[in-house]
């Protein structure tokens with residue numbers, strides 16, 4: 001069976017746990033995601049550990065955000081690890097995104113538009129007035145123009161972003177919660193089925209899977225539900 005378009009966020013406190021979660025979920029999902037918690041603790045070794053024998057696609061979610069020269073160096077450094085996807089913050093601007101794209105030619109650069117944990121009130125407080133989907137749409141357009149071929153947005157903005165950037169761009173959505181699951185610190189959320197129906201290409205799901213007593217079974221259940229709902 002083809003693995004479901006899910007990136008499991010391996011936000012684990014230690015490498016052994018992350019590698020165990022990766023081994024349990026990789027029969028069911030296309031991708032595992034390494035974020036700041038693991039990478040800052042273990043560095044490059046973490047990639048081989050979670051990739052394991054399966055060779056699953058690894059998404060390196062470092063959300064780089066600095067001046068172009070610094071981001072170029074960081075993207076070049078981690079591109080040696082051959083992650084399939086690397087994130088940068090869209091708010092870093094066009095030159096920064098271009099620098100990442102040029103420095104990691106074998107990795108898909110995904111621009112994070114507006115973090116899924118932010119509410120519209122939060123956006124107002126940081127000076128981004130107007131509805132979230134308008135800010136996301138603007139940042140999505142800027143990022144694609146700068147060469148990003150993937151975008152991170154909440155499931156609530158997927159259809160707006162898809163209409164803006166067209167079919168060739170990979171849309172990645174965190175903020176995904178199965179019906180009845182706690183939203184935790186996520187603010188702009190939708191179910192996996194809704195996110196996919198609205199046009200997402202890759203769903204990022206962490207705690208609803210890794211917080212389960214059986215992460216493999218939790219991943220399999222979400223994957224099966226997606227297959228039932230989406231032809």
Ligand SMILES: O=c1ccn([C@@H]2O[C@H](COP(=O)(O)O)[C@@H](O)[C@H]2O)c(=O)[nH]1
Pocket residue numbers: 009010011035061112114115116117152153174175176184186204205206207208
């Ligand atoms: O806007 C964003 C960008 C990245 N993330 C990351 O996705 C996962 C979500 O984990 P859950 O446990 O499913 O909430 C996490 O690693 C974040 O760093 C995001 O949530 N929102």
